Structure formats: structure tokens, C-alpha cells
Amino acid sequence: MIINVARKELKSMFASPMGWVILSLLMFAFGTQYLNGVNDYFAVMSGAMRPAERTGVTQFVGQNVYGFASFIVLFAVPLLSMRLISEERRNQTLPFLFSAPISLTEIVVGKFLGLVAFLGILVLFIAIMLSTLNIWADIDFGFIVANSIGLLLMVASFSALGVYFSSLTQQPVVAAILTFVALFALMFLDRFFAGDPSNTLANLSLTHHFQSFSGGLIDTGDITYFVLFIVTFLTLTVRRLDADRLRG
């Protein structure tokens, strides 16, 4: 049943120009970044004489693209997640889902997975784009896999937060702004505590947990953080929708 809700979400996403426009614009931006990365690689490496200064092409271009991607999804996810529940609330289509034989959890998880699947297309495309480097060079696929997993987890966390804010309001724009502000705060939390890396608050930062992935390291601690983050906000969303049913 979760799959059916997710399929419905994906269908809605692609039924409007919004989905296509965001997908193509993002791919255009990532493609440009990729191209710049490749160009810069030759410029920088021809200047780097000592072996210690040299990095592999995968890492150089990869960090360029993934670093940029992790920043740009900060803007893209709120735009996509804003309408998930708030628009249904506004158009009064929620009864359609509520009166179908599916639980609230299935509805919320389905919507979340629909959005993650959509964003997963981006992550997959980036990975394919970087893999094309393999035609000219011998690239490090492990690095790309780790980054893809990290980016997907981060995007999923963003989505979970977006779904929650979307469930709070009837206005998609309000949901988008709230999501953006919250994500922005979470992203740059570690900048504020840069002097004290052991600070607990800095540990809440999403970028902080993405860093190990961007270095090519799959850390179960970071995975746990993302998973907990997702579960927390999805649970809050379910509770918010349940309150609708109880309080009306």
C-alpha cells in the first residue's frame, strides 16, 4: 500500500511542469558544475608539482559536484515537499486518502518515499554523470557510492522535515519557507560552533554528518543520525494528521 501512495505522489509530481522544471534545472546546474570541475582539475593539477598536492580526479570533481549538490538541494527540497500535505489540505483531498483502507503511517511514509524516489533520480543521474569519467580515467567507484548514499540520506532527511512542515499548514508557501529556514539552521549549525567541535548542538547539524560521506567514508553513526532524524519527523507528521482525525 505504501508503494501505491508513493506511485500516486510520483505521478502528481510528473503531471505538473514543476517536477520536470526542477529536475532539468538541477541537472543543468550539476552538469555545469561537473564540466567546471573537469576543467579546473587540469588547471589545478598542472600547477601542483609535488605529489602530496595531487588528488584523484574522482575526488576532485566529485567533491566539487557533491558539495554543490548538497547545498542546492537545500533550496530544491522545500519547493518539492511544500505541497505534499498542505495542498491536499487546501484542496480538501485528504478524505480521499483517509477513507481508503490505508493507515496514516502508510500515507505519510508513502508520500515521503514518493518524494525521495523523485530526488533519488537526481542522485542516480549525478552518479551516472560522474561515472562517465571512467571512459578517460580509472575512477574510484567507492567514493561515488559513499557520496551517493550520503546525499540520498541527506535529501531524505530534508524531505522528512519538509513533509512535517507541510502537514502543519494549509499554505504550501508557508510550508516551504518554514522548511527552508529550519533546514538552513540545521545545515549551518556547526558553523556557529566551529571553535568547539565537541559541542552537542554542532552534532545536530546535517552538514556535519554529511562530511564523512563526502570524504568517501560510510559511517554507521552518521547513517543512524539520518535515519533517526527521518523517523522522528515522519512520526511527528503521523501524529499531526491523527490530531486532525481526533480534533477535526
Next chain:
Amino acid sequence: MNNFTVEATELTRIYGGREAVSNVSFNLSKGEVLGFLGPNGAGKSTTMKMLTGNLAPSNGSVKICGIDMIENPKEAKALIGYLPEMRPLYKELTVDEYLTVAARLHRVSSGHIKKAVELAKERCGLGHMSKRLIENLSNGYQQRVGIAQALIHKPMVVILDEPTVGLDPIQIRDIRALIREVGGDHSVIISTHILPEVEMVCDHVQIIDKGKLVFNGSIDVLKRQRVGNKLLIGLNNTPNADELLKISGITDVEILPAGFVRLTFAGDAAPAEAIVLASVKNKWGLHQIAPDQTSLEDVFVQLTYQEQAVSQEQAINQEQAVS
């Protein structure tokens, strides 16, 4: 084991201290069409939301085919098709896409989805609209899509909240025929404030006012109430009321404008023939004679008004008791 498809027991819903619906209980058997009547804000939609599990009742329970809505919501919801007051349509999808989604969510097995969609479209007269975006459909066709969505999984109980609002007369006729047809093998609950509609399609009527059931019974009972002991006659030369009262059986005469007279007669008298004879004899120029039915509206007003009068009386009595 009874064969009730819907059992509502003491349904109560409290909104901020005010009882929107209080103590509504009823049963519905297979193949019956139940009409839900009531003025605006009487609690019709709230009751329907509770029946479909969209709203948790403050008190009481709902059972669909013996399955409790609160304990087993999924199983109970699978047996219901619901069209809320505001049509829950995804306007960016086409009719086919939307109905496919509806079929999937209502657990129609993947092999049967195509057939179910075709059947629902055929039943609701949507055949030639398959590829159109719902957004571009007219109001009436959108309503049909809403109804198709409620019927797609062949539910045991179909609940339609004001299904004929915004339709043209021909569409209304079609929809009513459809409701009758559906009522043959499912149970149907419809809410409306169009009274003749209830008379046409329903077997059972419930009148709800201020959250309370004021009438619950078969449509025949309601119809019987409205056939009164009155005759409406039209005369070209209207005589005095006294002369009309001389006709045996007539107990009351009410002279209406334009030569019409309303006659009330005693219980089992049949004064029609006597009136015609008297008219011929006295050259009154009778041109019309017909039973004067109290319209369903009157019965409805009576029922909802009586309740108010009673409660006002009670309030006055209480005040007196206090003072």
C-alpha cells in the same frame, strides 16, 4: 448474526463543548438506500465523516458489516466508498489516472484495475472523458468522477454527501437512477436537502436537526404523513363559506385568492362527489378539484419546528420552575 451493513450506536461528536452530533443511532440493512435530511449545519456531514472514519467520534461506535471502525479501521474502510461534500479530486490527473489511483488505494487487485476503471466510467457516463484532465471537466462531470471514485471497488456501503449538488436536471436524473441501481446490491447513504430527491431514491429517511435525530423511519411513514384530509377546489363563482360548510363531511373552509378554496373534511369522509354535485346545482363553476397534499417541505418544517417548540417550552418550564 444480523445482516446490518452499517450499525451506528450513540454517535456523539463534541466540538469545543458544543455537541455537533449527539446520540445518533441507526442500522442499515443490505440493499437499502438511506436518505439523510437536515437543514444546514445540522450535523449531516459530521455524521458521515464519523461513519467513514475521517473523524473520530467523541463517543459511540460505528460498525461496517460487523467490523468496528475504531478497532479495525483498514478492514472497515475497505468496505466503504465515500464521496465527501468537497470532491477530493486530484485535478492534475486525467480521469483514467485518477480512477486507477483510487482503485489501487482501495485494494482492487492489479489484474482487475483496468476492468474496474472501465466499469466505473461506464456506470457514471464518463466513457468519452477518459483522457481529459479532471481540472478541465465541467462541474457536473467532476461530480461524476467523484461518484465513480466511490464505486470503483464495489464497496458494501456507499456514502455520498450531497451527490447532486451543482448538476443539471438531466444529470441529476441520471445520478438518481445510478443511486437506485447501486442501492440494489449495496447499501447507500446519501445526504441532501432536496426533499423530493429523498422521496425518489430512498427507502429510509432520517431527519437530523441540531445534531439529533428527529425522525427515523421508512419513507412510507413520511409519505403517509403528508397525504392530508384536505381538498383544493377552484370555483368561478365562489359562494359563501357557510354554503360550502353545508356539504356533509366538510369541517373547515378556507377561502384562497383567485377563486380557490381549501376544504378540510372529517377523517374518513369522501366529499368529492358531493362537492361536484353541489357545484353543478348551484352553478359555482367548478374547474378544478384535487387532494391538497402537504408538501414534504411542510412535514420537514413540522418535524424540525416541533422539536424547537418543545425545547422552547421546556426552557420556559424550567425557567418557571427556577423562579
